[in-house]
Amino acid sequence: MARMAAFIVLVIPAILMAAGIKFMRDTLFGILISPFPWIWLQFIVGAIFFAVSFLFFAGFLLHRDRKRGKVSERWQK
Known part of the structure; x- marks a missing residue:
């Protein structure tokens, strides 16, 4: 169950990222x-x-x- 919740938490930003790319692409082609x-x-x-x-x-x-x-040590807290 925990893996399914983690999967859903990662799918939602993936969908938003795809929508963002689509919006920017449509803007470049002049589609409102x-x-x-x-x-x-x-x-x-x-x-x-x-x-x-x-x-x-x-x-x-x-x-x-x-x-x-x-x-690396640079990114450690």
Whole structure:
């Protein structure tokens, strides 16, 4: 059960990251999606989705590697 919960916790940011990439890609091709009134807002929301999801994954990996002692001394607490 714990593995399933961890999987779900990692799937949600993956979906947000994919949505962020899609929003930014649609902006570059000039496609406006309905909830956004302006195309520049669509790009900013996509960039925020991508950045937050990416930082979540990076923090998760750093935390896991710190627990296992696989990071250099620079990244230790």
